[in-house]
Amino acid sequence: MSFSLISSLRYDPALPAAVSQLAINTYPDPVDTPYYLLAYHRDRLITAAQHFQWEKALAWLQQDLRTLNQFLDASIPDTHKPWRLRIAVNHNGNGTVDVHPTAPIDPSNLLVPSVNATPDSAVWRVYVDTQATTPSGLTTHKTTSRDAYNAARLRAEIKSPADTAEVLVVNPEGEIMEGSITTPYFRRRDTGVSGPSWVTPPLDSGGNAGTTRRYALFQGFCVEQTISAAELANGEECWLSNGVRGFIRGVIVLDR
Structure with missing residues (x-):
């Protein structure tokens, strides 16, 4: 196949504290990870693998979240800084992670606007x-x-x-x-x-x-x-x- 399945997500060490303070009962599990909406990213990739009938990719993606968290941890250069990650999985079930610097933001901007009523982000x-x-x-x-x-x-x-x-x-x-x-x-x-x-x-x-x-x-x-x-x-x-x-x-x- 000439393409891979991808999902881009944020690593932010400030995220768990923001979730604990502002959205502990509404943010999806796991609530203690610095990877933004980690379970949703895995689910999205699984759904894509099912659509394209990539059985080897599906087998790799159906690992538990702790294993996926550890796989991503190995790619983080500095755990004290935020990063932009792109998970890519090809039809042979080979998963890779590209990591790039990303600008710091108020972590409350990662929560739905009903929780974060006055975001500080630019328009x-x-x-x-x-x-x-x-x-x-x-x-x-x-x-x-x-x-x-x-x-x-x-x-x-x-x-x-x-x-x-x-x-x-x-x-x-x-x-x-x-x-x-x-x-x-x-x-x-x-x-x-x-x-x-x-x-x-x-x-x-x-x-x-x-x-x-x-x-x-x-x-x-x-x-x-x-x-x-x-x-x-x-x-x-x-x-x-x-x-x-x-x-x-x-x-x-x-x-x-």
């Missing part, structure tokens, strides 16, 4: 892609085959992973699928219905089943709702999230 510019992306197994599951996402970022003139900008990927029906590196959350359109104030695109629209997306849904921060790109308004506030940066405020930019 990201959020563009809408000008071309459609066809959903497939390579959009539903995160892999190293990311040409569609890279092309969307180029069209939005996002030139670096360090840019505080994101582009929303759109399917041929004009529905928002996801962000190129994040899950988006929008203000609820059917305001007369009780429940969370935020919505995120359903997987039926073609996007990825992200780990922070699962966390936000589980915590009741949002519900699923189909979002048409045509519904978005210039200057509209939104949220973004991923497994390295946590939850980030955004603003829709339609007119450049």
Whole structure:
């Protein structure tokens, strides 16, 4: 196979204390690990291996969380600093970890915004892609085959992973699928219905089943709702999230 299954996550030594102080009863187990949403990352990779019928990869991924934690520990250069990790598993069941420095953040930004009401993160510019992306197994599951996402970022003139900008990927029906590196959350359109104030695109629209997306849904921060790109308004506030940066405020930019 020409691609590997991947999942990107944050190692942050400050995370366990933040969970203990702010979300001990709501953060998913294990609560004492510095690896952000560790169990969700393993589950995501297992689901991808099942989809692609990679039996050897599935056998490697079905190790217990303690073993996975120890496997990741071996790759951490300095346990006192935060790191961005990318777990990759090929069809032969060979797992590797790439580790890169990442900027420190307030660890409460890793918790759902209902817990963290006043995040200190910068507001990201959020563009809408000008071309459609066809959903497939390579959009539903995160892999190293990311040409569609890279092309969307180029069209939005996002030139670096360090840019505080994101582009929303759109399917041929004009529905928002996801962000190129994040899950988006929008203000609820059917305001007369009780429940969370935020919505995120359903997987039926073609996007990825992200780990922070699962966390936000589980915590009741949002519900699923189909979002048409045509519904978005210039200057509209939104949220973004991923497994390295946590939850980030955004603003829709339609007119450049």
